Amino acid sequence: TQLLEQSPQFLSIQEGENLTVYCNSSSVFSSLQWYRQEPGEGPVLLVTVVTGGEVKKLKRLTFQFGDARKDSSLHITAAQPGDTGLYLCAGARGSGNTGKLIFGQGTTLQVKP
């Protein structure tokens, strides 16, 4: 059972375009994270959102946590080839006393120059 569904699974766009990646669940999470993974490397944490409705910005990336803490979105403005990679959302449930995360299946983003 996939508790976190990401969409789209694959996205190919031209440099300069905007895009949004979605991460949805029927479960409530105490926090949600977004990671980026480049080929041949491990995932790298981009952001953690904790409060329902929270919005965080990281340069051209905007992350939002849903009001009910069941979903999240990642919006990239004016995408660049350097944004190419696999984007993973991951949710923590409960008190987080084990640090365990549930990962979505990922969104592969390709930004063409």
Next chain:
Amino acid sequence: NAGVTQTPKFRILKIGQSMTLQCTQDMNHNYMYWYRQDPGMGLKLIYYSVGAGITDKGEVPNGYNVSRSTTEDFPLRLELAAPSQTSVYFCASSYGVEQYFGPGTRLTVT
């Protein structure tokens, strides 16, 4: 500060062989994890540990074993390799929920 290191980077095993994937972290994190990543499937948790001497099963533990004798090290053991274990394996560590990943081990079982 090297973070999380994994060895080897690549390995080819024959069916039935055994091997140990090594993982070491120098951030003094209590929590450590092993994941496998298959194409289009995200990350699946194999085993995790909340501290030295404590380990527990994750989502896909069959065919694997772990030990945690020190805070720094969390090796993953494959006893009888099977083609279904062909995957990329990632080790991670954390203080809370924000995890730090190693570079991965690409394992092929033929």
